[in-house]
Amino acid sequence: MNETPRGQRLHLAIFGRRNAGKSSLINALTGQQVAIVADVPGTTTDPVAKAMELLPLGPVMLIDTAGLDDTGELGRLRVEKSLDVLQKADLVLLVVDPGQGFGACEQDVLAHVRARDLPVIAVINKADLYPEGAAGEWPELSSLPRIPVSARTGYGIDRLKRLIVGSAPRDWTLPTIAGDLLAPGDTVVLVVPIDKAAPKGRLILPQQQVIRDVLEHDAVAVVVKERELRYVLNRLGHPPKLVVTDASVYQRAVADTPPEVLLTSFSILFARYKGDLETLVAGAAAVGGLRPGDRILIAEACTHHPIADDIGRVKIPRWLRQAAGGELHFDVMSGGGPLPSNLGDYRLVVHCGACMLNRREMLSRIMQAQEAGVPIVNYGVLIAQVQGVLERALSPFPAVLERLGAAMQTFDDADVVPRRVPFGRGE
Amino acid sequence: MNETPRGQRLHLAIFGRRNAGKSSLINALTGQQVAIVADVPGTTTDPVAKAMELLPLGPVMLIDTAGLDDTGELGRLRVEKSLDVLQKADLVLLVVDPGQGFGACEQDVLAHVRARDLPVIAVINKADLYPEGAAGEWPELSSLPRIPVSARTGYGIDRLKRLIVGSAPRDWTLPTIAGDLLAPGDTVVLVVPIDKAAPKGRLILPQQQVIRDVLEHDAVAVVVKERELRYVLNRLGHPPKLVVTDASVYQRAVADTPPEVLLTSFSILFARYKGDLETLVAGAAAVGGLRPGDRILIAEACTHHPIADDIGRVKIPRWLRQAAGGELHFDVMSGGGPLPSNLGDYRLVVHCGACMLNRREMLSRIMQAQEAGVPIVNYGVLIAQVQGVLERALSPFPAVLERLGAAMQTFDDADVVPRRVPFGRGE
Structure with missing residues (x-):
């Protein structure tokens, strides 16, 4: 190979x-x-x-x-x-x-x-x-x-x-993470909080990958903490083409970024790069159709990480219960390989950010859910939805927004998911 | 611990x-x-x-x-x-x-x-x-x-x-890589070439560490390839406080950065962070005093990397022979631990960038050379010297420049080291 x-x-x-x-x-x-x-x-x-x-x-x-x-x-x-x-x-x-x-x-x-x-x-x-x-x-x-x-x-x-x-090669990816959104010379502002979840002295891999991708497309990466974002946008002298934020500071990034500037998150970019953004966004729309008693599959690619655990085991179940207006039945699977064969028993699959899966593996799972007719969403897309910023975070992807506008509307009308639930790092 | x-x-x-x-x-x-x-x-x-x-x-x-x-x-x-x-x-x-x-x-x-x-x-x-x-x-x-x-x-x-x-803890470092040069809100431009030596889809650790350090000091990191540097400096709307370049594109970075802006390289920053910049710069000055027949110790912290190998085995010996105006005797050591006990036999120690050593190990070696009265320089400082940009690359460190001005002058007068030798990545 x-x-x-x-x-x-x-x-x-x-x-x-x-x-x-x-x-x-x-x-x-x-x-x-x-x-x-x-x-x-x-x-x-x-x-x-x-x-x-x-x-x-x-x-x-x-x-x-x-x-x-x-x-x-x-x-x-x-x-x-x-x-x-x-x-x-x-x-x-x-x-x-x-x-x-x-x-x-x-x-x-x-x-x-x-x-x-x-x-x-x-x-x-x-x-x-x-x-x-x-x-x-x-x-x-x-x-x-x-x-x-x-x-x-x-x-x-x-x-x-x-x-x-x-059967695709293990290292098969899309040609770019964000480069198709950029022209040479464009500025991309990356919002990178420095909190306890950040590894000491380093950047996490998705941040590195986006910076590298920006440079490979002859564009310029401006890296800031959320506290300096507004200051930097004012001081740049020209509007950036795109702001990419960590999901943990969505509200701040949305508030400080002018509406005419494209904005998304690292997790949305990687939902596209690693899988199929459109299917995952359709999965988020399906949350509005949940009813008490429905079965939900939480799929995590690796064994428990304390923070992911908190997202997958506590926060997401709570959000989904609120959306359904009652109790739901949750099963959790961990590890690689295909999704379980009883996939058809579930009303929704909620997948982790898949940082431990390659595109081949994540896309296989998405397609398996599609074949079984079960909506699938991932943490990154769901967190944007719960925070009420999914539409804003899809601004660089108008085709995805357009096709799913009707479905999203249904969910918006339900208005059962809290918009500002405090939460940790989503990726 | x-x-x-x-x-x-x-x-x-x-x-x-x-x-x-x-x-x-x-x-x-x-x-x-x-x-x-x-x-x-x-x-x-x-x-x-x-x-x-x-x-x-x-x-x-x-x-x-x-x-x-x-x-x-x-x-x-x-x-x-x-x-x-x-x-x-x-x-x-x-x-x-x-x-x-x-x-x-x-x-x-x-x-x-x-x-x-x-x-x-x-x-x-x-x-x-x-x-x-x-x-x-x-x-x-x-x-x-x-x-x-x-x-x-x-x-x-x-x-x-x-x-x-x-006896210091393994993770002992200086408090900051570049933060002492910065005030909150300052802009630092990082020049990061994307060439064959760059790891696919990622950033090398020193680049990550500097970005992280800049963010931790409430400053802003602007990451560009060397080709976009001049464009970015023109477009920023304000001069950056500091430009940090990869050593492989020194000439381009120096040419495109206004003289009033501080400029250095990742390798100079890490010579300070990992060891003792002043001693290493004094070691560079000692190159001017080399004479044919002198013994030189090339010290590499890890076993051979093809590119480091090229620097340590081919380019540096060639530069030093030119500086001495004749043949020199080179010994090469690889791996960790102290420098050899016959250190006093050498006229100069040339150390690698020490990416595989911690500060405790690299500083121990520098102090060992000092005790033995043998000048020690590292690849990063020597490359800047050979390229004729060491003074420029020390602009953020006036105290080092000042104390060593006389010694550097001696070397400048010798004028035997070519200023624009083509070379690969120095770190």
């Missing part, structure tokens, strides 16, 4: 015979949400790499290849060319048509893929035509993750996306 | 009989360099704590106590009161007068000190009167670090200071 991510854009190479359904699989994966950003130039005989936005994964590069069963001398050359793309691939999708079966050309690709130690998923297509097609009649596939789908009907596509995320 | 340093000011408690020479020892330790910052109020019967600057250690708190052999009911109360100061002490100096010997009152103090697991040094005073006094006639002292001194003549005082440093 390559240590250096290629711009953090996941490269998916798609192999299969000429009629296995590679193109329709690409359409199914991208759905109506396709955004073709760039076509890598090539002849029709060359593999075609397309930069796409594949929700909720984010930017990916889909590399479509020639049919494995392309015949003749030219066909052989095309297949050889196709195998070259393995140098760039993070993950291989091997599309199998049950009607054509699994044969020498699939075996040949698998041998090349294994020689490079690349992860591979066998996509058994046309499940609508061959409902028994993936039942395992090809022993060569038995050692691979494999999934029946129908590119035509969309069956299995969400599960396939989750398998793709689960 | 207490985890939280009390303002990083080393607390030395001094015990001994009434005529053992405690007061004259304090005078000898502080010499002409005493600066009494504050007296802790107390009656004459109470121990007296004096905040002092004890060069090259920096700020310490010396706690003088009543004579251990104070007699009568009042005397007993005074001694009990004295033992209370052990709660605040980092280190105990037990002053023994060979003429009075070692007896029950010294044993009693030792028992209390050991119960608290505090480090203790037996200071056998009056070595001028009793040259045989420390020869070990008191078996109770055999397990302790002990040193003959004469508070009256100054004999052994430098060695005692080194023993004190060696």
